[in-house]
Amino acid sequence: MSSDRIQWVLGLGYLVQGFRGFPWLGANFFLTEELHVNPGVLQLLQNSANLPMVAKPIYGVLSDSVFIFGQHRIPYIAFGAFLQSLSWLAIAFLSSSNLSIFALSLCLLLSNLGASLAEVANDAIVAEATKQQHGNASSLPSFVWMVSSLGGILGNLLGGFVIKTFSSHSTFLVFGILAFVQFLVTVNIRESSLKLPKNPSPPSIKKHISDLSHVLRKPEIAYSIAWIALSTALVPVLTGTMFFYQTKFLKTDASLVGISKVVGQIAMLLWGLVYNRWLKSIRPRKLIAAIQGTIAVFVVSDLLFVKGVYRDLGVPDSVYVLFFSGILEALFYFKTLPFTVLMARLCPPGCEGSLMAFVMSAIALAFIVSGYLGIILASFVGVTVDDFSGFTRGLAIEAICVGIPLILTSWIYDETEAKEKSKKKE
Template structure:
């Protein structure tokens, strides 16, 4: 029987399981638009409160190395990978089932979204470790093909969810979308049986579970090695820049309230915008890999940050209605603006992944990379919380947008603040000859 390949990778049951988990991560974006409308229309929260809940839901992504340690050190039912994939899927299904049925307060929503985020983050770490294990000892071509399969699966899931997210909210309501979303993590649980993993029996299993002293000692040594690596100036200083670069405030929640409450954008239309931005993100990755891999990191950060700050100001046109004076409708302007900013955003984020990968010393690549990305995610969470504080400070609410223009200008100008610290970055090209894997959460 002839084997089937995708992205140059033979589709064995094991690789199908990995690809399906990444697909689920992408398609779970189905609920994102529904959550925003639920917080705005049914719980009647202000933009600042919505931004805070969004930041809280990202907290599980800040401790990704912990999940890797748990999965490696404490097997469930004799398995390090299968059992945790099953558990992650069940946790995700449970959290979205609660959202679809009994949750009716902002605290309940925050808790359920937090559980759902934990489910995705844990499964992400598990399949990342599986990819590392499969790629170990393989050629760069095979490794790159495996990464392409993972990213392609996630991107396809994101595009599918973008296409249906808005229309489902408009036709059936947010509770229906939450219920549909609850079914998706069960795919992760189901494909866990395809994972090729030998169960730990007898002495091997007992050794891991019983020798807690040795386990704690090994953990302490790993933490010391991690700290020794992070505190090195060639790692700490670039990491500090990434954190500060990600920690600049954002006005996304305030803009969502404006375009829905003031401009009257429907869920169906916003779903189409989300589809455009999902495709645009792929364009951004392709543009980076095709034209910018040999450009110095400092130059990419400088140019993309300045251009992003300038183009981000175009949202002021939408807020003030200036686009209509040029004969451009709000809908078309929003689509074009989102497309351009998404491409630029992906191009500017790719060097973060490249830099994080280059900072990892041999022997602890996976742990340090997860740590650096957790720090980067921490910067994004902080930026969202600062944005929430500024939104409240400027008095922007669900039906008052008098100061939204000033909020947008301040947030965009603040993105320039880390530029004087560009000297913290290494003086080298973005990528010499390696393939880049792009994974967004």
């Protein structure tokens, strides 16, 4: 029964978090169509709004050590949902004339603060339940991945339709209401019903910081986190530029852009199913390296797309946007699933929230750095709203940067290799 209750709590939480693509798609079109920002400003806002994600270790330590009414997971999920609801409803009820870039940025920061709090608590529950390995707990990482992907599918599928039929503001209102519903449901759940393992150490912030510091000094954890962060931060992604290229240069319809993201989310959903069914037993290092190589191939494919190679072969631009653009965006997140499973295995009891929060914070910071480097790269190759002639050079550089981390995959902890080395020493 506790396993079913855990799946219910996590299912709702990850579904809502996956659905965040719904208002964010509206925000992208609002920024470009109504506030008339350029590609650099769009990508700057997209990545700056993720800054609250960098402070996840702080939220993780709080979640591990500060109990609210005898609970240390559910209250943080509920408060995170409330902050998201508050921020998106504020955006929805502000008129377009009063909604400046500054006001929108503040609301987006508040929304992502709420999302960060909820994600940290949800990730900690997954890590705790996975370590227990009871009932369906061992498949929880794949379960929440698939539920989040399902939320993304619904959000992006409905997003393009709502924007085209109604307005960008409609997406803000709908998500604000949905997040409030999550808040109401979550506050009525008692954490004791989840039957999570008791923390063996006293609920002291100082103790948890010390424990986290000790865990992060372990080579198998430190080097693995360093690789996952570096493999993302080194890549100057050009997502904002690609969005402008598709919507402004190619005149791609909003609904098609939304559906392309749906294809990416479907790919993520299938990835969760495939991983849980066939790939869990594959060594994480080998699997993560294969994903990194696949990303490089897709970036090269984007380069060929912008050069018009596929168009010359008879493939319409709309077909490529629909089936490949969303998949590339999703691929950058594929390696997160096997990596978080690896971290959950290595994490000692009582530090789940802190460590998983640190891991997700490192990944979030890496994505922000990657986005900022993309802005610099777009400027360096001379991409503007009206001139995309340097876009292919930028994509070529991006592809090279994706390939560099493959040289350092030995940093990812390999349990089989560690056992073999241990036997040789004996």
